[in-house]
Amino acid sequence: MLRYIVKRLLLFIPIILGISFIVLILIDITPGDPVAIMAGWDAKPEVIAQVAADLRLDRPIVVRYFEFVTNALKGDFGKSFRNKRPVMTDILSRFPYTALLAFVSVVLSVLIGLPLGIYAATHQYSWKDNTAIFATLILVSMPSFWLALLLVRVFSLGLGITPVSGIQKWTSWILPMFSLAVGYAASIARQARSNMLQVIREDYIVTARAKGQSERVVIYRHALKNACIPLIMTIGSLFGMALGGALVTEQIFSIPGLGQYTITGLINVDYPAIQGSVLFMSIISCSIILLIDIAFAFIDPRIRSQYIRKKVKAIQVGGEGA
Amino acid sequence: MAEKILEIKDLVVEYHTDAAIVHAVSGVNLSVIKGETLGLVGETGAGKTTIARSILRILPTPPAKFRSGEIIFGGEELTTKTEVEMRKIRGNRIAMIFQDPMTALNPIETVGWQIAEAISLHNEVRRDEAEKRAMDMLEMVGIPMERFMEYPHQFSGGMKQRVVIAMALACNPELLLADEPTTALDVTIQAQVLKMMQDLKDRLNMSVILITHDLGVVATSCQSVAVIYAGEIVEYGTVEHIFDHPAHPYTNGLFGSLPRLKTTERRLKPIKGLMPDPTKMPEGCRYAERCPDATEECSAKPPDVAEVTPGHQVKCIKAGR
Numbered sequence: 214m215l216r217y218i219v220k221r222l223l224l225f226i227p228i229i230l231g232i233s234f235i236v237l238i239l240i241d242i243t244p245g246d247p248v249a250i251m252a253g254w255d256a257k258p259e260v261i262a263q264v265a266a267d268l269r270l271d272r273p274i275v276v277r278y279f280e281f282v283t284n285a286l287k288g289d290f291g292k293s294f295r296n297k298r299p300v301m302t303d304i305l306s307r308f309p310y311t312a313l314l315a316f317v318s319v320v321l322s323v324l325i326g327l328p329l330g331i332y333a334a335t336h337q338y339s340w341k342d343n344t345a346i347f348a349t350l351i352l353v354s355m356p357s358f359w360l361a362l363l364l365v366r367v368f369s370l371g372l373g374i375t376p377v378s379g380i381q382k383w384t385s386w387i388l389p390m391f392s393l394a395v396g397y398a399a400s401i402a403r404q405a406r407s408n409m410l411q412v413i414r415e416d417y418i419v420t421a422r423a424k425g426q427s428e429r430v431v432i433y434r435h436a437l438k439n440a441c442i443p444l445i446m447t448i449g450s451l452f453g454m455a456l457g458g459a460l461v462t463e464q465i466f467s468i469p470g471l472g473q474y475t476i477t478g479l480i481n482v483d484y485p486a487i488q489g490s491v492l493f494m495s496i497i498s499c500s501i502i503l504l505i506d507i508a509f510a511f512i513d514p515r516i517r518s519q520y521i522r523k524k525v526k527a528i529q530v531g532g533e534g535a
Numbered sequence: 536m537a538e539k540i541l542e543i544k545d546l547v548v549e550y551h552t553d554a555a556i557v558h559a560v561s562g563v564n565l566s567v568i569k570g571e572t573l574g575l576v577g578e579t580g581a582g583k584t585t586i587a588r589s590i591l592r593i594l595p596t597p598p599a600k601f602r603s604g605e606i607i608f609g610g611e612e613l614t615t616k617t618e619v620e621m622r623k624i625r626g627n628r629i630a631m632i633f634q635d636p637m638t639a640l641n642p643i644e645t646v647g648w649q650i651a652e653a654i655s656l657h658n659e660v661r662r663d664e665a666e667k668r669a670m671d672m673l674e675m676v677g678i679p680m681e682r683f684m685e686y687p688h689q690f691s692g693g694m695k696q697r698v699v700i701a702m703a704l705a706c707n708p709e710l711l712l713a714d715e716p717t718t719a720l721d722v723t724i725q726a727q728v729l730k731m732m733q734d735l736k737d738r739l740n741m742s743v744i745l746i747t748h749d750l751g752v753v754a755t756s757c758q759s760v761a762v763i764y765a766g767e768i769v770e771y772g773t774v775e776h777i778f779d780h781p782a783h784p785y786t787n788g789l790f791g792s793l794p795r796l797k798t799t800e801r802r803l804k805p806i807k808g809l810m811p812d813p814t815k816m817p818e819g820c821r822y823a824e825r826c827p828d829a830t831e832e833c834s835a836k837p838p839d840v841a842e843v844t845p846g847h848q849v850k851c852i853k854a855g856r
Contacts, residue, residue, distance in 0.1 A: 338597070416638040422593045423633075424626035424653045424702070428618075435641055442643075513643055514686040 214510070217520045221503050225496070230282065232495045236488055237278050245482040247294055268294060270484075281488060290489030295481050300489035303474060308493075310380065311463070311470035315455030318390045322397030323448060329398070330405025335432060337410060345402065352399035358461040361392040365465075378467040389466040393459055397451050404447050408440035415439070442513050449505035456501065457494040540710055540742045541567040541590070546604035548585050551597060555814035559585045561766040563604075567710065567759075572736065572743040574753040574774075576789070577763035578810060583746045584634075586763075587712040590744075591629055592621050609709065627657040630703035634715040636695035640687040646698045647673070647683035653705045672701040676731060693724035697731070704735060711736070711743045717752065729756060750789060754778060762786050765810050765821040772847035782849040784826045820851070828853060 249256075252264040265271040269280075284291060290300035333345040368388060369377040376385045412418065413436055421435045422428075456471075463472035471490060478486030510517040543565040550557035560582040567573045575583045588594045590606055592613065606613040608629065613621070633639040641649060650669035654660065660668070670680035676697040687695055696716060703711060716732065717725040733756055736743055745757055753760055753774065760777040762770040762785065770783040781787050788806040808825040811817055817824065819834040826833065838852040 416633055416635060417641040419588075419593060420633060420639050420699070420702075421641070421652075422625070423591055423631045425622045425624070425656050426626075426652065427622060435644075438643055439641070514645075515642060515688045518686075518688070 291485035318393035321394040326398035326401030330402040333406045334409035349399040453501035542607040544605040547602035571758040574757035574760040581763040582766040630708035631712040776847040
């Protein structure tokens with residue numbers, strides 16, 4: 214298992230190299246020249262050349278790429294074109310806000326979505342199930358920014374309970390977290406329901422009932438554990454997405470997180486900021502996927518045995534049949 | 536001497552779907568004598584599994600609906616028992632073996648845990664005591680106890696079925712419902728598993744309901760046989776009655792469809808036609824459409840059960856004439 218994790222960590226290197234190269238090319242071919250913007254539209258050629266040299270954009274893309282990669286390996290993502298601060302410092306100072314928003318929203322959505330999904334599945338065909346499905350369908354389809362605006366209209370402007378934006382008070386976090394969690398909870402509930410419905414029909418569930426096991430243990434031990442395996446993927450990717458910065462939500466509520474930083478970087482054509490934040494998000498996503506895979510192995514012995522194949526074979530040779 | 540451990544009277548089970556009502560079991564009468572094996576024979580969809588699951592009351596409701604009937608087990612009526620009372624019987628006094636060992640075990644729990652689960656549910660024992668007994672059960676079905684901590688995917692089909700059997704027998708049930716226990720296994724393993732079940736049955740003095748569509752299995756392991764067709768028992772008697780003097784045209788058809796080793800046969804002789812649509816059962820005899828001897832009278836009204844010799848019942852108007 215440890216060997217597997219090390220192997221997976223080493224795989225990060227080519228993935229990250231690839232991503233940073235693609236990002237660099239995409240930025241380069243995107244309209245909007247930072248040199249022209251900074252130098253001004255009527256600048257003289259010498260000034261433009263000077264600005265390009267200052268921003269170190271006067272060299273070919275391949276050279277810039279290698280420079281970026283070698284610096285990134287040292288933990289240096291370059292300096293922002295705009296505020297001249299190291300990108301890494303900015304990212305690290307903003308990441309805690311994004312992480313807090315992501316973590317609480319995902320935990321909240323699991324706490325709402327999972328029980329709802331199980332409830333709907335165990336009451337299939339009843340009006341309770343139909344209501345739950347219909348409600349989650351609406352909530353899944355609802356864009357989170359629209360929900361966010363509705364929430365602001367009702368709770369901030371209408372009732373005056375929560376601040377409209379910012380992070381000054383702890384109550385400021387309620388609306389952004391809730392507006393993210395609602396959509397996540399709905400998709401978790403829908404997936405939990407369909408996984409549960411599939412698992413409940415499995416033969417081993419009948420076996421467990423035929424043993425005389427109580428309905429509670431049948432549902433929560435035998436069925437839920439099996440239904441959770443695909444669900445981990447969903448929850449993990451939601452978390453990965455949220456950690457990458459809930460771009461629109463952070464923008465709406467003026468949360469100084471990673472998402473807001475990325476959007477500002479894009480608007481300002483701030484190459485190091487964009488490169489740095491995309492690279493940071495890629496590393497986070499890769500780590501989340503690795504964690505998901507480890508969680509799979511932890512729950513499902515069939516997957517676990519793939520990682521410790523040699524040991525299993527030894528047992529099979531020693532044992533009978535198999 | 537012939538003490539009945541289980542008696543089913545006039546059992547009617549239906550499946551209610553949006554589109555129609557499926558008449559799965561229509562008025563079945565059965566009894567199992569202590570220590571004996573009763574074979575339930577019939578085609579796929581005849582209602583064999585529904586009967587077995589009705590006894591344990593583990594049919595999915597909805598769509599399944601228990602309409603009427605009595606199920607008397609050891610002098611107690613099961614159909615009126617509460618869910619809590621039924622849980623004490625399931626896996627403890629009546630156990631079940633399922634058709635497909637590949638899917639009957641929970642893939643993410645160790646086989647040992649799954650056997651021990653049944654033991655600790657019905658016995659006041661400590662965890663380690665339950666595990667010890669689960670290991671003994673594994674040994675009893677011929678699996679080394681070192682494999683206690685292994686998972687179902689590490690076992691072959693035949694081994695998995697042994698685990699399922701160990702799980703079913705873990706609490707010394709009085710009645711074992713074996714639902715096609717060998718159908719999913721290949722022939723050499725079938726023989727092994729049947730032999731093992733037979734030995735264990737004798738050792739533990741169990742009664743067994745063996746569901747199968749394999750007449751060879753019935754001949755070797757059963758004392759009584761009920762032939763089921765379209766949710767009804769069409770012929771019921773001892774193995775000798777059914778095999779030596781089959782009286783119902785369907786039973787005859789089943790035997791006729793078997794290839795014989797002694798004569799050269801160029802083609803198999805299947806029974807022509809299909810079972811009637813279970814949502815639209817015919818008014819008269821349900822076998823009339825496929826029966827070579829059917830007359831107009833057959834389709835007019837359902838035949839009564841006739842006793843051709845004592846203990847040998849046939850649901851056909853021609854029987855006993």
